[in-house]
Amino acid sequence: MDEFKFIPNEYYIEEGRRRFASIADYAIITIDGEGYEYPIAATVERDGFFKHYFEVEDEPVGNIERIELFTQSGASLGSGNGYIEKGDDGWQIAIKLFVVLKEEASEDAGA
Incomplete structure (x- = not known):
């Protein structure tokens, strides 16, 4: 069976990336075992990522252990674990995401 190859154009990819970037609303950031809700302060879109x-406030002091993104309605979008030592100065934390669109052949490609 012949295969049909589709290559998305740059507009399609950028539009998808823009839509992905608009889904998240806030994060629960865990500092020393306690979760604190922080809204997204800014979203920056660049070449191939966003x-x-x-803006994490100066209080509480502790270790940033986990970040989980949520939609406005409270649906979880994903999480990350790590370890950042945070003093009593405010912090700015960024989550960098790449959106990749690629075509893969499937068994029913001709259907």
Whole structure:
């Protein structure tokens, strides 16, 4: 069976990336085992990726252990674990995401 190859244009890819960037609304950032809600302070779209920025207040002091993104309605979009030592100065945290669109052949490609 012959295969049909589709190559998305740059507009399609950028539009998809823009839509992905608009889904998240806030994050629960875990500092020393306690979750704190922070809204997205800014979203920056660049060549091939976007970043969500969060302004983490000076209090509480502790270790940033986890970040989980949510939609406005409270649906979880994903999470990340790590370890950042946070002092009593405010922080700006960024989550950098790449959206990749690619075609893969499937068994029913001709259907």
